[in-house]
Amino acid sequence: MTAGIIDGKAVAARVREGLKTEVAAFHAATGIQPGLATVLVGGDPASEVYVASKRKSSVAAGMADLHQHLADDASQAEVEELLKGLAADSSVSGILLQLPVPKHLDAASLVELIPFEKDVDGLTTMSVGLLAQNKPGLRPCTPSGVIELLDSYEVPIEGANVVVIGRSELVGRPVAQLLVNRNATVTIAHSRTKNLAEVCRGADIIVAAVGVKGLITAEFVKPGATVIDVGIHRGPEGLSGDVDFAGVAEVAGLITPVPGGVGPMTIAMLLANTLRAAQLQHELAAV
Numbered sequence: 365m366t367a368g369i370i371d372g373k374a375v376a377a378r379v380r381e382g383l384k385t386e387v388a389a390f391h392a393a394t395g396i397q398p399g400l401a402t403v404l405v406g407g408d409p410a411s412e413v414y415v416a417s418k419r420k421s422s423v424a425a426g427m428a429d430l431h432q433h434l435a436d437d438a439s440q441a442e443v444e445e446l447l448k449g450l451a452a453d454s455s456v457s458g459i460l461l462q463l464p465v466p467k468h469l470d471a472a473s474l475v476e477l478i479p480f481e482k483d484v485d486g487l488t489t490m491s492v493g494l495l496a497q498n499k500p501g502l503r504p505c506t507p508s509g510v511i512e513l514l515d516s517y518e519v520p521i522e523g524a525n526v527v528v529i530g531r532s533e534l535v536g537r538p539v540a541q542l543l544v545n546r547n548a549t550v551t552i553a554h555s556r557t558k559n560l561a562e563v564c565r566g567a568d569i570i571v572a573a574v575g576v577k578g579l580i581t582a583e584f585v586k587p588g589a590t591v592i593d594v595g596i597h598r599g600p601e602g603l604s605g606d607v608d609f610a611g612v613a614e615v616a617g618l619i620t621p622v623p624g625g626v627g628p629m630t631i632a633m634l635l636a637n638t639l640r641a642a643q644l645q646h647e648l649a650a651v
């Protein structure tokens with residue numbers, strides 16, 4: 365293996381430590397304890413694990429845990445009622461609707477009930493617009509985590525050729541926009557892209573967020589390129605990503621592992637967004 369490993373666990377731990385100090389300082393200066401309302405509908409096992417981790421990490425950072433759990437058969441109206449209540453509650457700094465929600469619910473319209481200043485997932489139309497216009501706002505957590513990893517390992521973004529594989533609203537589109545806002549030259553590849561391996565071989569940075577286990581193999585990668593794997597696949601042999609780690613690590617300059625790469629950054633950036641949301645609401649209240 366020639367590639368250096370990007371240690372997401374270590375970067376996330378550093379971010380979380382810094383936030384703990386910032387939260388304490390904000391609390392002491394304003395009397396406001398940032399509060400995170402995670403909303404889980406149903407009992408999807410992976411979602412339960414992620415939400416438990418978000419709650420534990422928020423408390424460790426000095427925030428209030430304002431978790432809400434609704435049954436699997438909660439109606440659209442019940443979830444709407446809950447979200448409207450949280451939107452109006454001044455003790456709630458950030459609201460997060462854990463995805464996916466059960467199939468009978470319309471996730472997109474539920475997300476729109478979150479006011480932009482509490483949208484710690486950065487998924488509302490308002491937050492997406494602010495990102496597109498490169499205006500201050502709350503950015504989606506996994507994409508911000510990708511940028512934080514690149515910055516932590518001093519990977520140049522400005523002027524870099526980046527291929528993002530995947531165009532989801534949660535990861536592909538926002539990460540591409542964040543990279544464009546940092547003056548990268550970005551190609552968004554997807555299931556209809558022709559000659560994907562050839563397109564990827566032109567990249568200084570590859571962000572794989574396509575949801576196909578092991579799709580990115582060594583022949584997709586220019587020697588020395590940075591490879592960021594956002595995929596998570598559970599199999600009998602444990603977790604793996606969209607990247608064939610062993611093969612690609614022979615060619616890449618830097619690579620994220622799965623687990624221990626991008627995943628831990630998602631929760632660290634959520635905490636950063638929750639503090640930022642509390643600060644934003646404090647500033648808006650003073651106007």
Ligand SMILES: Nc1nc2c(c(=O)[nH]1)N[C@@H](CN(C=O)c1ccc(C(=O)N[C@@H](CCC(=O)O)C(=O)O)cc1)CN2
Binds near residue numbers: 464534624625626627
């Ligand atoms: N409302 C949201 N829903 C979902 C999001 C999101 O950002 N907002 N992202 C994913 C799931 N997710 C957080 O919710 C998440 C995924 C992975 C990890 C993580 O730490 N992964 C670890 C492995 C953990 C494990 O053993 O499973 C790693 O990669 O090292 C954290 C959060 C979908 N839903």
